[in-house]
Amino acid sequence: MDYLEGVLKDILNTMNELVEIKNKDNSFYNVVRGLLNKMKEVSKENEIEDIYFELQDITDESKEKILMEKFLKVRDILNNKSLDKSRVLVFPDGDDKLVGIVKKLEDKGIDVIISKGDVVDVIFSYNPSLVIIQNNKYLNALTILKSVREEKILEQLPIIVISDRDYNAKLEFLKLGVIECVEYDFDVEELYLKILNFINMSSKCLKNTVYDIATGLYVKRQGEILADSLYSKAINEEKEVTLLLIDFDNMSEINKNMGLSFGNNIIKNVVSEFKKYTTKVDIAYRISGDEFAILFYERDIKWVKNAAEDVLKYSIDLGKNYGINISFSAGIATKINQLKDFKEVYIRGKEALSKAKIEGKSRVILDSQSLKQSKIKNILFVDDDKIILSILKSRYKNKGFNVFTAQDGTEAIEIINNNRIDLVVTDYYLKLMNGDELIKNIRERDNNISIIVLSSQKNEEYIKRTLDLGADDYILKPFSPVELDSRIKKLID
Numbered sequence: 001m002d003y004l005e006g007v008l009k010d011i012l013n014t015m016n017e018l019v020e021i022k023n024k025d026n027s028f029y030n031v032v033r034g035l036l037n038k039m040k041e042v043s044k045e046n047e048i049e050d051i052y053f054e055l056q057d058i059t060d061e062s063k064e065k066i067l068m069e070k071f072l073k074v075r076d077i078l079n080n081k082s083l084d085k086s087r088v089l090v091f092p093d094g095d096d097k098l099v100g101i102v103k104k105l106e107d108k109g110i111d112v113i114i115s116k117g118d119v120v121d122v123i124f125s126y127n128p129s130l131v132i133i134q135n136n137k138y139l140n141a142l143t144i145l146k147s148v149r150e151e152k153i154l155e156q157l158p159i160i161v162i163s164d165r166d167y168n169a170k171l172e173f174l175k176l177g178v179i180e181c182v183e184y185d186f187d188v189e190e191l192y193l194k195i196l197n198f199i200n201m202s203s204k205c206l207k208n209t210v211y212d213i214a215t216g217l218y219v220k221r222q223g224e225i226l227a228d229s230l231y232s233k234a235i236n237e238e239k240e241v242t243l244l245l246i247d248f249d250n251m252s253e254i255n256k257n258m259g260l261s262f263g264n265n266i267i268k269n270v271v272s273e274f275k276k277y278t279t280k281v282d283i284a285y286r287i288s289g290d291e292f293a294i295l296f297y298e299r300d301i302k303w304v305k306n307a308a309e310d311v312l313k314y315s316i317d318l319g320k321n322y323g324i325n326i327s328f329s330a331g332i333a334t335k336i337n338q339l340k341d342f343k344e345v346y347i348r349g350k351e352a353l354s355k356a357k358i359e360g361k362s363r364v365i366l367d368s369q370s371l372k373q374s375k376i377k378n379i380l381f382v383d384d385d386k387i388i389l390s391i392l393k394s395r396y397k398n399k400g401f402n403v404f405t406a407q408d409g410t411e412a413i414e415i416i417n418n419n420r421i422d423l424v425v426t427d428y429y430l431k432l433m434n435g436d437e438l439i440k441n442i443r444e445r446d447n448n449i450s451i452i453v454l455s456s457q458k459n460e461e462y463i464k465r466t467l468d469l470g471a472d473d474y475i476l477k478p479f480s481p482v483e484l485d486s487r488i489k490k491l492i493d
Contacts, residue, residue: 007118007177010288011039012078013220014350015071023344023459027351029064031208032071032170034354039074051077086199087111089128091119093136100188101132105195106277119144120151124260127254128157129199135163142169145176151261156205156213161188212286215271216262222452223285224342228296230283234335241297242304242370245349246274249292249327249361266318266326273314277307293346301334301370302400306474308332308364309397316362327362329353334370359418366402368420377492378419380404382412382426382438383454392425396488397479409433413441421449423491425484426465428455436469443470451492454479 014035028070040055043046049334058066088105092098104215105112109400114306115122116400131148135141151157158179163169179198182191210222218226225245234241248267255263268479274294278284284294296304308330319326331353333345343376357364366376379401381392389405397403404419406412406430415421424442428435435453442449453466456477463474473487 003466008078011035011042012075012290013288015075015078016072016419017346019075021343021347023341027367028347029067031255031347031350031354032067032322033062034358035060035358036067036070036074054167058245086129086145087113087126088130088132088199089113089115089126090132091115091134097184098132098134101186101191101195104192105288110191118259119149120261121259123148123157124255124264128196129202131157131159132195133159133161135161135169140380142172142176145173149176156202156209158197158202160195169435172215190478200475215268215277215286216291217271217292218283219284220287222406223283223287227283227285227293228342230262230281230295230297231335231345235340240335241295241296242299242301242332243345243349244294244296244308244332245346245353246292246294246308246328246330247286247353248356249329249357250325251290254324254326258322270311270315270326270328273311277311281415286294293349294430301332301366302376304332304334305366305402312364329356329361330364331356331367332364332370333367334373336373347363370484371402371420376400376402377422378402378404379488380406380412380415380421382406382409382424382430383430384408384427384431395463399485401416407431409438409441412438416445417441417450421446423450423452423488425452425454428453428457428462435466439466439469439471442482452484452487452491 004201017037018028018032036055036058036432039051040058043052043055051074052079054070058070062070071268073304082168085089088110090098090102102112103115113122113126113128115126135143139161145159147159148157148159156179159177160180160182161173161178162182162184163173165183180194209219211217217223230428231241233239248270251263251267254266259413270283274284275294276292279297281297282294282299282397284292284460287293312327312330315328331349331351333348333352335345348369350369351367356363359365371378379396381389382405383389383392384407386407389407393403393405404415404421408416409426410432412424412426413433416424424438426435426438430438433441435455439451439453442451447470448472452475453471454475454477455462455466457463458476466474472491475484475487
């Protein structure tokens with residue numbers, strides 16, 4: 001399928017998941033609003049007039065009743081667009097020998113794609129139900145078949161070769177997994193019925209598939225069943241269980257510039273890295289093309305966050321090796337007291353994932369309710385020195401804190417406005433906004449945030465003024481890491 005069709009199908013799948021959610025709270029409506037805004041943008045860019053007509057008046061202030069009305073209408077429109085109709089991909093040799101069968105397929109409502117492009121990339125692009133290859137002097141079917149079969153993801157794809165009467169070539173085709181060899185004097189009606197049977201047989205097999213061929217993870221349907229069962233087990237046994245949702249960033253651009261085969265290999269590499277953090281009990285599955293879910297049993301939200309950030313670093317480093325940007329966004333949610341249903345935790349994770357995308361991608365975001373229950377503290381370090389920020393972030397992340405960093409006061413205020421910060425540790429001399437102004441701004445917003453000021457200024461007047469403005473502690477530079485640990489622990493506790 002092409003990129004647009006894949007996007008529409010993913011949106012429809014998400015809509016169908018949302019419909020089944022019983023607890024329609026603020027998080028639910030935030031996800032619905034984000035989904036409709038995305039659909040509005042996609043429909044405008046691609047001139048899908050019926051959907052854009054329904055969504056053109058949607059805003060961030062739209063009431064919940066309006067959101068649900070629009071949501072259900074758009075879902076019906078997408079369902080009626082028959083996104084799953086059969087598709088046959090044909091690689092002809094340039095003559096007219098396949099005109100009859102192509103016309104027959106089209107007359108019967110089957111989508112036929114004629115292509116002479118790179119075979120593997122074209123197959124990945126259109127995700128056909130069946131492939132027809134015409135073998136002739138200008139198109140070597142053996143060469144094509146060998147390149148196709150090198151991609152394990154295509155092993156289940158039914159392929160028909162149309163060729164002249166060459167017994168040895170026919171045997172070679174069959175050895176490479178061709179489902180049928182047809183000679184040029186074929187009967188159109190007979191071949192059409194065979195194609196129909198092969199498509200139906202393939203469709204039934206795929207519906208019963210348990211594992212995703214490309215990654216070895218569970219397919220969505222099987223993964224959801226097992227995840228729901230594992231979540232219930234954790235509830236009954238009062239064990240920790242944490243959901244991680246990841247969505248690869250910029251994959252459409254990577255596929256466009258590097259090819260779909262390359263894009264699939266990138267996904268496989270990163271997924272393989274995630275597998276190193278899973279046990280036999282955990283459930284990992286592919287939600288859609290670029291989106292995955294892992295349900296970790298007996299792992300808390302802090303452990304899962306650290307694992308996700310480690311794999312994110314691996315992804316970024318992998319991209320540097322290829323000279324491209326490779327990353328993913330992630331949302332994490334864990335079992336909280338009032339959530340007894342896996343689907344509700346999924347919605348929490350989906351909301352956190354949406355936030356990660358909105359905030360600039362390539363980041364891991366924790367669901368706010370899960371974070372609150374987990375008692376993980378949020379620390380914001382503010383310093384214009386990137387090296388100091390990097391050292392502090394690494395040190396306190398390893399100590400179990402959720403760490404934010406900012407290089408100036410303006411950036412710090414933006415982070416505070418969008419997150420629940422427990423402690424700010426800031427340098428006194430900053431760009432754009434000095435320590436005094438930052439403290440005033442924080443105190444105007446929240447009196448419960450603890451503030452530690454770091455400064456080389458020993459003047460007692462400076463120290464007194466800083467504390468009078470609302471800082472809770474003042475540490476002279478250079479300072480001992482152990483001393484900072486002690487001061488932070490005192491304020492956090």
